[in-house]
Structures are given as C-alpha cells and as structure tokens.
Amino acid sequence: VTGGLALADLPPLPAKDKYKVGFAQTESNNPWRIAQTKSMQDEAGKLGYQLVYTDAAGSAAKQVADVNSMIAQGVDLIFLAPREEKPLIPAVMAAKKAGIPVILLDRNVDQALAKAGEDYVTFIGSDFVDEGKRIAEWLVKNNGGKTKIIQLEGTTGSSPANDRKKGFDEAINAAGGFTLLASQSGDFARDKGRQVAEALLQAHPDADVIYAHNDEMAMGAIAALEAAGKKPGTDVIVLSIDGGKEAVQAVVDGKINAVVECNPRFGPKAFETMAKYAKGEKIDAWVKNDDKFYDPSNAAAELANAY
C-alpha cells in the first residue's frame, strides 16, 4: 500500500474484509456521548467489524491506559475521542510506535506535539471555538436590545467548556455593547445548570441573555427561568450548543432562540475515512463536520433530522 508523501510516517492499514478496531471513548455520562458511542457501534455492526470499546470515565489517564490495552490486543486501527489535547499525546505516540493508525474524533490533540498525517491519520470533528463564535455572531445580529448575559459554562477545565467560552467571549467583546454579568460552571448537567441559573438569575434579575455550553444546561436554565416567572426565549434569550432533538424542539416552541449543532453521529464518517485510508487515499488533516445551525427560521423543518 502506498500513500502520499504525507503518509510517509504513518503506519499503513492493510485492506481487509473485516477489521478489529478500537474505539476509546472519553466518558458516557451524557446524552451526547451516548449518541456518539451508539453511532460508532451501529456503524461497526453494519460493516461487521469487531469493535473494541473502552470508556475512560472522564479520565485522560485511564484513556491512555485503555489505548494501551487495545494496542496489546492488537487492533487494526484506533478511533480515539481524546479527553484532552495534551495528555493523550502518549497514547497517540504509543499507537504509532506499535504500528497502529489512529483517527481522532471530536477533539484534537495538541498540534505542537503531534501532527495529523504524521502521528495520526486525521481529526474528524467540529471546532468548539467556532461553535462559541457562531452562537455569539447570531446574538450580535439578533439580540433585539438584549445585552446582559449569563453564561453557563461546561465542566471547569474541560476543553469544550474552555473553547466554547473562548469563541463566544471573543466574538462578544469584538462586537462591543454586551455585558457578561456572570459566568459560572453548570458542569454540563441539567440539574446543576438549573441550580446555577436559579442563583444567578436571583442575583442578576436584569439578565436577559443566557448562553449555555450545552443543551442539558440550557434545558435547566429554561426550568429556572420558568420558576422565576420569566418567559424563556421571549423575556430572556436562550442560546445553546449541541442541537439535540429536545433542544431543537425547544427552538420550535420558542424557548430557545438559537442552537449550534455539534453532531455526535460520527460513525458513518469515521468508518468511511478509515476505508479511504485503507485504500491509500490521501486524507485531509482535518475532516470537518459541517454542523447545522438552528434558529426559528429552520428549526421546524430540521426537527426530524436532529439527532
């Protein structure tokens, strides 16, 4: 099998009928991850591949250990949804050294330390910073005079939380005229998101925008708004990221104003990319997921397609 120049250092993937592939998942404690895992398992099942699935339960270190056990078991290729940018580098390198190609899903690793096309095949996924930016841009255009923002952050220290905050904050600051009243972590969870929103709304009754880093917290915020006697989507703009069915429905219902999709259905694209790689095709360093954007203009129409 010959590849392009960029593939020079990469371990090759021989063409076979059936593969034994590894999927090292980060965690499975939220609907998004569950949908992602399911999509991977379904696709592997469809192709008749054997999928070695591990769950790192939110620990980057355990994820490296998981990858190592996959290497020990001699899988053909590893799909890795890295928990974090830096700590997963050793896993990528170990696989490379063992001659097993790696495809990263939904989060990338630190480009200063490992490069797509050299150390691993490619990164398939969205750009968290961009997601934050897109939602901010929508807000800048459609705020209707509402400018006082409460931000519900994801789990402190996690990269989607950091990036979604970064993209959003930068765009809002660039636009000017907005005030970020409070920005606190709701741990990507509905209950915590609700509790934090309740407290923040109480301390800042003048808030009129809530930006949540994921759907779950947005749903929690809606509950908090309703409890405080405010109409979500009308009195207070609600913004979210992920775009699951419940959230898109909420857009249809007018409770969420806009949501950026971050589609967890990686299965088809992941295995397609793997097949291309096996054939020796040249793969881009970043296979971008094209994520949708739902707002009242398209939500009803797109509802059926939401994951």
Next chain:
Amino acid sequence: MLLSMKAIDKSFSGVRVLNAASLEVEPGEVMALVGQNGAGKSTMIKILTGAYSRDAGSVTFQGREVHFSSTADSQSAGIATIYQEINLAPNRTVAENIFLAREPRTAFGLVDRRKMRAEARAVLKRFNLDIDVERPLENFGAATRQMVAIARGVTQNAKLVIMDEATSSLDEREVAVLFETVRTLKRDGVATIFISHRLDELYAICDRVTVMRDGRTVAVSAMKDIKKLELVRTMLGKELTAFTAAQRNREEADGATLVEAKNLSAGVRVRDVSLAIGKGEIAGLAGLLGSGRTETARLIYAADRRDGGTLSVGGRQTAYAQPADAIADGIGFVSEDRKVEGIVPEMSVRENLTLAILPRLQKSGIVDRARQQEIVERYIKALGVKCASPEQPIRELSGGNQQKVLLARWLCMNPRLLIVDEPTRGIDVGAKAEILKLLRGLADEGLSVLMISSELEELIAAADHVTVLSDGRSVARIPAAELSEERLMVAMAHQDGEAA
C-alpha cells in the same frame, strides 16, 4: 520529697471535682491513695501525668516545678502510670503493648523484635504469666490485660509508678506477685502510688496513706497509725454501719431450682460446666484467671453461642439466640469490662441506666420520659451514684460510679436471675458493702444471683454456695457452710497441679 502536688483545683464544665487537693510522695515509699468513688483520685493522677491540665495549684517532681502537657512528657520524666481503665492497644501484640514508645532498637534504628519478644516473655514470667506474647492483646481477658498493663508500667525504669486500681481484676495470687514487684521497686528506690478499694491490700503493702474526700485531701497518715475502721470513717466522712452487711439470712435455699446448666461447652475455654442456682440464692463462681468463669456466664446469657450442654431456666429448657432473649426471660448481666462492654460513653446516665428496659418504657414506640426519669432518680439515690445530673454523659463519671449505674441498669428490670461478673470491681468499701447487702436483700425477695468474683472474701461473705471452675470444667460445688479461703484455693488449684 519526690513528688509534691499542692492546692490542685480542677473543674469539669463548671463542676468542681478537685478542691485544693494535695499529695506528697517520698522517694521509695509506697503511698496509698484512697477515697470514695468519685473522690477525685483518678483525676488527681491524670493531672499529675499531664492527661488533664490543672486549673490551679503546683506540681513539683524531683525538686523541680513541672508542667506536663502530655503523658509523653511525664513518662519521659520518669513517671509510669497504670490507668484505672486499662489503656492499651487491643490489636497490638502483648510484647508491643509492653514496649510501645520505647521499643528496643537494632543498630539501624529498627525495632529489635527478637529482643522485644524475649524481654516481654521474661517480664511476664515474673508475673507467672506464660502467654504467647506475639498474640494481639484483644485475645486475652481483663485480668491478663491488667497484668500486661502492669508489666508495661513496672518496666519503664521510672522513679514513680502509679497504679490506679491495678488489682481490681486480679485474684490473690496475682496480687501477691504484684506486691513482690512493688517491693522490688521499692528496694531500687522507686516510689509507688497505690490506689485501691481493697483496704487489706493497703495494709499489706503501703507505707503511708492519703485520703481524699469530695475533691479534697482530708488526711495523710502512716499506714500503721491508722486503724481500718478509722480509715473508712475518714474516707466516707461518717461511720460505716454496714461493713459486714452481706450476712446470709437463710442457711439453705428453699429447694426450688431456677437455673440448671448441664455440661456446657464452647470452644476451648468452656469444656464441661454444670451448675445449678436455686431461687433466691446467690451462687458464686470461682476460679483462677482463665478458668472460664466469664465465658460460662456469657453462655448462660447467650452473649456467646454454646457448642454443647443444656440450660434450663425456671424449669424450661431454653435456647436463647441472643442476649435480648435472655433479658426477655428475666436475666440480667453485668459484664466484667465496663468500658468495652458496659457503658455507652456518650450517652447520659439516664439513658445508660434505662438501656435494658427500653422496650418496657415505650408506649407505641415513644419513650415515656416521666417514668424513665422517675426510675433513674430512684436508682441514683438508692445506689448513691455521684453525678452532676442524670443528663451527664456517663464517661464523665468516676469508674466506681459508672459501675453503679451499670448495676442499676439491671436492677431496674427486676430480673429473676442477675449475673454479675466482678460486680464490685472498682467500688469503694462503703458502696461495696451496700451493693452486697443490696444483692442479699434482693435475693431474699426471690432474685437469684450468679456472682463471679476474684475476691474470695467477698464470695465467702455473700454466696450461698460456690461452684469452682478449673480449666473450663466445674470441679467442685462448695456449700456456704464449708466455704473458706483455703477450701476454695485448693479447689481452684485442682487441675492446675496436674497440668504443671
């Protein structure tokens, strides 16, 4: 003057327990410290060793004013203490307990285990105790633990050894050995403070006596200058009327048997014990340390499971599964180790006293406070429990007073059979006589008592008959008429002779 404690004051949450108390000890003398339960003896000792801090007063040791802030300090200054409640580490081995905090070291600073073992064995040998020093201490009964505590105390190369009721769970032979040790210490110029409620012991070993009453030092005297009766009077602050109270009122039992145990056995410690207790009788259970007395009592009470034998109470064969069943059948049990098996330390005197009758105090699950209060007050008064109030946590009571509360716990349920394991352990002379009198009075009203005691004198005075155990077997049953110390000793030593 080796030690001089002057004008010591101490209060616990507003209650004054020491009031200008003093205590002086000369080098090499054996000083007795006596007083009623709660007089403040143990508190005095704890202040000396730094376990408690004093509110006022001064302590001079070896000519220097000292201020021990911890027992580690006093220990390194040359004071070895054997506390009233045996304070050792149950999960550590016997040898470790003896040498804890002063282990023999090897050249590398590590524990010299061989030496530690050998020395421990040697020390215990002096006390005629031939036990496996590598076993955790918790495997041994109260008496053995007491001996280990003593061994720890006397091997510390101290200038002053304090024994707070060290003999309360020992039998006479062990006490004799202990006294031999005290004399040896004395010869080496080591002074001893000796606290005991057994007055005869004081006369046997002590040079002088300090008497405390209600937190004050009321008398200091050479032992030989004070008569026993006068000593008691000084302690109590009044005449003791009932000193030989436990007279038998009936010469023999009326025939009805309440408890009949046949061929009880359990494990290696109870092999074959049979005994019978008549209604209204006080039955004694005698034996050497380790003869299986406690174990036998526990079997009857269903605190442990028995392997064999039968037990009938009130004419019915019984098979209690747990103490609750025995209690329901009218049996009470005062255990020998009040700290481990008796008191619930954080609970108040009131709660502790009524623990066993809780089911009876409840109306649809709710405790009848008024009745509880009434019972508690009655028994506090009857037994002369010295406490600040019934609401005081029991751990704050003096040892003897705790013991009284535990007795009350069982008396208040009006049992048919009361098993008392060393019931007067740590109880002062006045109270002891009264407790024995009380038991006798209750027996006259129909209560049966099974009494285990290491004090033969007490057994002889109180029991209607004594069953003697040796090596887990009942070897003799001696009726009151034939009871004497010699007779008991001979019976107790029975199999000993064969084994040796």
Next chain:
Amino acid sequence: MTTLDTTTPAQTPAKRSSLIWISRYGTLVAFLALIAFNMAVTPNFLSWQTLNVNLTQVATIVIVAVGMTLVIATGGIDLSVGSLMAISGALAPMIFLGTIYPIPSPALAVTLAFIVPVVVAGALGWFNGFLITRWSIQPIVATLVLFIAGRGIAQVMTNGNLQVFRNDAFQFIALGRVFGIPTQVIIMAVVVALAAFVIRRTGFGRQIIAVGGNEKAARLSGIPAVRVKRLVYVVSGALAGIAGLVVVARNSASDANLVGLGMELDAIAAVAVGGTLLTGGRAYVLGTLLGACVIQLVRYTLLANGVPDAAALVVKAGLIVAAVFIQQRAERG
C-alpha cells in the same frame, strides 16, 4: 426493694441540655454570619424568591442527609445514596411512561411511580445493611459496592439514555405547592421533624444512639443491633429514593448518569457541619438541617457573587473547615 443510705447527695445539676443547645449554636452562628454577609454584599439577597430558590435547592440534600445522620449515628456511613437516587430517579419515569409495562390507569401509574422506586431504594439500603451486619463488612466498603454498581444499574436500566417527560401529577412532588410552599420543602420539613422526633423521643432513636455509642454494650443490653443497623440503612436508602424522585421531577428529565452525583459527600458534609460526630453515638437532626443550609448558602453566595469556580472551590473548603471549627468550639464551651 431494699433501699440504701445514700452516701453522697447528687451535686447541683448542671445545665446539660443547654450545653447541647450551645453546640448547635455553633452551626447557627456560622449560618447567621453567612446571612449577614450576604445581606451586606450579595445583590437582591433579601427576597422571597431567594429564600425559595435556596430552600428548594437544599431540600434534596437535607432529605438525604437526614438518612445519613441516622446511619452515621450508628457508626456507619452510606456512600451509595447518590446511586440510589439515580436508580429511583430512573425507575419512576419508566413506570409512568410505561417503558417497563404499560399501565392503563394514569393515576395508578403515578402512584406506583412514587411507591416502587422508594421501596426499591429502601430494599437496596437493606442490602447495604445486610452486607454490613451479616459479614461484618465495613460500612464504607459495603456501600462502596452500590456506589459503583448502583449507578451502573440505573444506566443499564435506561441504557444511559435521558428520559424526558411532562407529568404534572408526578411532578407535583417538586413543582407543586401546598399553601404556597413548594412540596419538596414540605417533604424536607416533615422528614426533618420526623427524624428529630424519632431520635429524641422513641425507643428506636435511643437504640440507634446506643448501637453507635457502644455496640457490644448495646447488644448485651438486649438491643437488636443487627436489626437497628439494617433499619437505618433502609431508611437512608428510602430517603435517597425520595430525593431521587424530587430531582427528576424538578428537571422534567431523568439522567441516570448524573442524578445524585456527588450527593454522598454533600450529605456527609452537612451532617458533619451540623455537629454529628462521624464516629457515631450522636445524632443532631436539626444540626444536619442547619449544616445543609450553611453549605447551600456558601454555594449560593459564591455563585451570586461571581466567584470563579476554581477559586470558589478553595473558598468553599475554607468555609467548611471554619464552620466545623466554630461548631466544635462552641461545643467545647
């Protein structure tokens, strides 16, 4: 009955019960200090809505912490409460949504949705107690089993999926109001009052304390230590079950992955701040209530004042230590 001459009259009765009260004042002092601080600093603090938010948020912790208080009073600990909440929270919607078995009558379905999860949680609590008493497994490890496996069971039951629902009858437990007071707050109050009564006035309460204070002595005094212990774990489990229902009802969604996550530590902290010794033999139910309120208020204060999460953790740590310290100081008098 033979009476004896009393040797010494009992000394003047000290004001013991008041001392116990003071020990509770320690937590109270911490609580009042926090309120004063908030009145000065936090915007819009004095309002009914603030009270409402805090009470509804603290309710679940209190409900769980009361059960934990009883468990701790026997000298145990229950790490499994969070997982039991997840199981109960997963079970309820499955029942009224008909996922397990379609129940035609909505009223019956909702009734079962209240009863079954709580019973299951109580039964799992019994299992904890069984492990602890039957095999003398140490409570922290025995309950660690369900801490790990329990959430897994809830996840397996739901396949990890979120259950979203809208069922007014069921959600009354969290969203409803009686005389204007949120139902969950009422449940909390009832649980606290009941537990305080049990501890103080009933024989069972005394048995709990005795078993925790000295198990050997309690057993020798005829207290069925095994039964008492099993029972407190049942109570703790059932209360966790109720809390699980409240949480999912409040969120209109049940997420087996997250319901009750970390609850055990919150509950234990509430118990400790409330003055109950973790070594057993004591139980201050009202203290636990106050302790939970202190922790909730700390959380609210930090949130409302925009303290960044990382810094909030440090501050929270300091405040917990401070609260327990004040509590203990007051107790020592």
Next chain:
Amino acid sequence: MTTYLSFLGPLAPRSTIALARLGVIAALIALIVFGALRYDNFLSSYNALSFLRYNSMFALIALGMALVIMTGGIDLSVGGTAAMASVVAAIFSPYHWAAGLAGGLAAGLVVGIINGVVITRLKIQPFIATLAAMLAAYGTGLLLAGNQSVSVSYDSGFTEIGQGDFLGFPIPAWIALAFYIAGWIALERHPVGRRVLAIGDGEATAKLMGLKVEKTLMGVYITSGLCAGMAGVILAAQFGAGQPTEGVGWELFAIASVVVGGTLLTGGVGSIGATLAGALLLAMVFNILNFENGLGWISLSAYWQSVIRGLFLLAVVILQAKIAGARANG
C-alpha cells in the same frame, strides 16, 4: 511454674489479617490466570508493562491511604492533591526534571501539612478536613493551570519519570516499589509503625501510653500527601501534561484497595504488602474488562462494567469476610 494458659496454644493462624492477605493474593493470582487463559496477549510484556506503568500512580496513593487508615483516619484529598501536584510539576518541568519532581512533591507536602495541622490542631475530623482539602487542591490546581492542562517540557528529561524504563521496567513502577519498600520497613520494622497502628487502636489510649500522637498523625498525613504528590509527578510525566481535573474518584479506589488488602478502616490493623496486592487486584479488573471487550462476544457497555466492578468488589470483600469469620469461629 504454673502454665494455666497453656491450653490456648493450639489456635493456629496468628491473625485474621494474615488470612485476608492470603485471600487478596489468591484472588490476584486467580484473576491473572483467568486472564492468561482467556485472552491472547494478556500476558504479553506490552500489556504487563503498560499496566505497571499506569497503575503505579494508584499503588502510590493506596500506600499513603493505607498508612492514614491504619491510624483510624482517612484522606479524601489524594486525588485532588495528585491533580494539583501534576500541574505544579508541569509548571516546573522546563527548568530541570528535578525541579518538576521537587515541585510536585512539594505540592503534596503542602497539602499533607495542611491536612495534618487541621486535623491535629483544629481537631477537625479527618473525613471533613481532607474533604475540604480535596476541594481546595482542585481549586488551586485549576487556578494555577488557568483551567486547562499544562504542557510539560519534553526537553528537560522530565517525561522520563513517567515514560522511561530502567532495567526493562517502567520507572514509575520502580518509584512505587521504592515507596512500598520504605513503607514496609517503616510499618513493620520501625518503631513508628507500631505507633501508627497503636493510634489506630485508640487515639486516647495511645496518648495515655505516652505516644506522641499528634506528631505521628502529622507524619502520616504528610506521607500521604507526598505519595499523592509523587503520583501527580508521574501523572504529569507519563501523559505529558499537568491535569487539574484528573484524580476524580482516586480516593475511593485507594480506600477500596486498602480494604481489600485487609486493613481495617477502624484503624489499628493493616498490611503494606496486601495493600499493594489490593491495588493491583482492583486495577486488574479494569484491564480484564478491556480485554473482555476485545473478545467481541459481548461488547460490555461502560454501564455493565461498573456493575461488574461493583460485584467484583462485593465478591472480594465477602470472600475476605468469610475467611475472617471462619477463623474467628474456628
């Protein structure tokens, strides 16, 4: 000489704990045999070495935890401390590998000292004191790291501490081994070990026996902090980053290891070697589960994995309880 206690002789084993130790070692061997028979490559050197490399961190915190538990205390802060130490180590790693090492250990030391002071001076129960320390350590780690992972230097040789080998074995495993040997000597052969255990037997009693209880407790919590700090250094070195959010649940893993190793949570009884076996045993379960997934017969979801882990823990503790019970009745 009277030997009236001689009948006590025949009781065979010295202690319950000795048997619990046998239990855990037997279970460990059984699990290894099971894995070797069932899975290809389970006994491969790759698997064995990466297993040791990764789990040395857990072995370390279990060691510190064991000592703490033997005194009757508990240290919930180990995970947070390790996370914070990894950040500090990463921050210092560019200067010199030793700077990184020292930084991480110092972080652990500080937490240990704080724990010790709060527990012995402020008299706050270990559970609460270390719970608070856990929160504070996470908070501090996040603050130092600016809420994200901190790269370590790949040039100073720091990563060797986590990724390097010595005599064919991973350096982290050597480090853990060294700690364990030191811990074993301290506990089993040095007077301090007697003190630790005596305190666990009863603090008040130990005090009356003249032990320097507070000093010993201080030392024990500091040791636990240092072990966690070392685990943090390995964490940073092995994964190339200081990770402020890592370490969640480590304390429970450590507690379970210690208990499975036969140490009583009530203090006073314990074994260092069995703690190591306990940690390896529990870690092995994860490894086995990963391999089981690889067989592809039943792809166990993460959920089933936690159920199985719970059941496994249950089986081990019941096994131990039975052994102990059999001994107590025999």
